[in-house]
Amino acid sequence: MATKYEWTAFDYASQQAAAKIIADSGYSYRTISDMMNNAVSHVRISDIEKGRKAPIKLSEFLLLCQVCEVDPVNTLHEIIVAARAYEARERRSQITDDLVDRIAAHPEDYDVAANRDPNKEIEMNGGEGR
Template identity: 35%
Template sequence: MSDNREYRSQRFAQLVGLELKGEFAKHSISQTKVAEILGHSKGGYSKWINAKPSMPLEAFLNTCELIEADPKAVIDASYKRLLDELGTPDEYCERGVRAADDLADRIAAHPEDYDVAANTDQNKEFEAETPRD
C-alpha cells in the first residue's frame, strides 16, 4: 500500500474513533463501560478507539448497536471529515506526487544542499552518478 493510502486509511480510522467518542458522550456512556459490556479489555478497546490498531468491523458494529448509534452515520461523518482534511483520494495522491516531484526538482537543482552519506559512501548500495571530490 502506498504511503498516501496508508496515511489516509489510518486517518480515517482515527476519525471513526473520534466520532465514536462523540457518540459515547451523546449517549452518556463511557468508553470503559462499553468495553466492559462488550467483553474487551479497557486498554485494548482504547487502542481500537485511537486506531492503534484500527477497530475490527465486528467491534465497530457491536459498539454502534450497544450505544444505539447509526453505524452508517458514524462512517459518513468520518468520511466527510476525511474529505474536508485531505480532499478526495485523487486530490490527495496528486498533492503527494507533486510534493515528491518538487523535492526531486529541488535536489536536482541544488544537490549540494542534499548531500548524504548514501550518495558518496562506497559501502552503500546506491552511489551518486557524479561523485564529489
C-alpha cells in the same frame, strides 16, 4: 513473527470517527466494554480511541456504534468522505515533494530567466539610450 500494520487513509478516518463516538458517548472504556458483553476489552477500546496498535475492525466498529447508539451507515459515509479528503491531501503533498526534489536535483533548469539574459544589464539601465 509479528509485523507492523501500515495504516491507510481509511484506517485513520475510522480511528477519528471511533474516537469521536467514544468521547461523545460519555462512557468509560470499561462501561463500553461491559455494554459489549466484553467482546472488546476496555484496553482495546482505549487503543482504538488513541489510534494505537491495529486499526479498528469492522466487528468492533459495529459493536461500538450499537452500544453508543450511533448510526453506522452515516458514520461509514463520514469515514469514506474523510478518507478521500486525506488521500487527496496526500497526493497534493506528494506532487509538491516530487517538484521540490526535481528542483533540488537540477536548480539550473529553474533559474530566473533574467539571470541568464545576455541583455539584462541593458534592460536594467532603461535600454540602450542611457
